[in-house]
Amino acid sequence: MRHLSIALIIFAGVFCSALLGLRLRTLLPKNHLGEDPIGVVKLATGLIATMAALVLGLLISSAKNSFDMVNASVIRDAASVILLDRVLARYGPQTQGIRGGLKQAVAAAVQQMASRNPAQLENLHSPEAIERVESLVRQIENLSPQNDVQRRLQARAIEMADDVLAVRELGLLQAAGSTPAALLIALVLWLCIIFGAFGLFTPANATVIIALFLGALSTSVAIFLILEMNTPLDGMVTVSLSPMREALAVLGR
Numbered sequence: 001m002r003h004l005s006i007a008l009i010i011f012a013g014v015f016c017s018a019l020l021g022l023r024l025r026t027l028l029p030k031n032h033l034g035e036d037p038i039g040v041v042k043l044a045t046g047l048i049a050t051m052a053a054l055v056l057g058l059l060i061s062s063a064k065n066s067f068d069m070v071n072a073s074v075i076r077d078a079a080s081v082i083l084l085d086r087v088l089a090r091y092g093p094q095t096q097g098i099r100g101g102l103k104q105a106v107a108a109a110v111q112q113m114a115s116r117n118p119a120q121l122e123n124l125h126s127p128e129a130i131e132r133v134e135s136l137v138r139q140i141e142n143l144s145p146q147n148d149v150q151r152r153l154q155a156r157a158i159e160m161a162d163d164v165l166a167v168r169e170l171g172l173l174q175a176a177g178s179t180p181a182a183l184l185i186a187l188v189l190w191l192c193i194i195f196g197a198f199g200l201f202t203p204a205n206a207t208v209i210i211a212l213f214l215g216a217l218s219t220s221v222a223i224f225l226i227l228e229m230n231t232p233l234d235g236m237v238t239v240s241l242s243p244m245r246e247a248l249a250v251l252g253r
Contacts, residue, residue, distance in 0.1 A: 003227040003235055010188050011220035017192040018212040021199020028200075038201065045197040052190040055183055056222060063179070063229035070232040071239040077164060078243035081106055084160040085251050091143070091153045098139045103251040105132050110244045113233055137161045179230050184223070191219055 025033065085102060088095040109129075140158050145151040195216060202208055228237035 003224055003231075006227060007220045007224035010191075010223055011216050013188065014191045014195050014219060015213060015216035018195035018199045018216060019209075021196040022204040022208070023199070024196075025200050025203065033200070041197055041200060045194055048190050049194050052187055052194060055187045055190075056219075059179060059183060059187070059226045060222065063226045067229040067232045067237075067239065074239055074241065075243045078247035080160060080164045081244075081247050082250060084157060084164060087153055087157045087160060088140075091145075091150055091157065094143060095140075095157075098136060099252050101132075101136050101139070103248065105136065106244065106248050106251060108132075110241060110248060113244075114241055116234055116238065133165050137165065179227055187223070 031037075081102065085099055088099050088102075137158065140154065140161055143150075143154050145154050195212060198212060198215075225237065228235045232239045
């Protein structure tokens with residue numbers, strides 16, 4: 001809801017700037033609205049519009065990359081957890097307790113991520129959550145292999161557990177990304193200037209007001225999507241947890 005509130009505030013600011021431009025057109029002397037002054041305003045507006053388009057494209061690209069990287073981390077983590085469980089199963093019945101702990105850790109993580117609650121998501125970084133995963137690694141390290149096959153499986157399980165922990169932390173760090181405030185403020189300021197200039201270009205009528213309304217709505221929706229994709233575990237636009245749920249369904253079998 002925080003991102004939706006920001007988007008609504010931006011929409012109101014941009015659209016009000018357009019209405020202010022329409023109002024200024026009726027107040028300015030006619031010599032300020034001649035062909036030459038309007039031409040200069042259009043040139044300046046074109047320059048600002050170019051900068052705004054570049055920044056908007058940069059923010060959208062950055063947010064999409066962040067979203068895709070977290071999504072890929074979730075898929076890779078799910079696959080790694082399944083493979084780790086199978087390696088432990090091949091080791092023998094001695095790993096039954098470790099496999100149960102692994103399933104509990106995955107279930108807790110999925111529940112916290114599915115909640116979309118910032119407080120719950122913060123718990124993924126808590127010392128208790130990290131200790132739970134590291135405890136599983138220590139249990140694997142403390143296994144006593146009886147033959148070469150078990151020694152190879154133990155070494156592989158330790159390597160895979162470390163990889164799962166690294167992928168998990170990487171995904172959480174990427175999911176905690178944020179939109180640079182300076183770029184966002186500059187973008188909104190430029191959009192307000194652009195739409196205010198649009199109001200100076202033509203007399204007010206229903207068609208012009210509707211067009212400006214739709215334009216302001218479109219830009220605020222774009223900024224809303226940027227904010228949402230930069231927090232892919234929290235909000236309305238989130239990564240799919242289906243790979244983790246499918247992994248959870250086959251763990252321990």
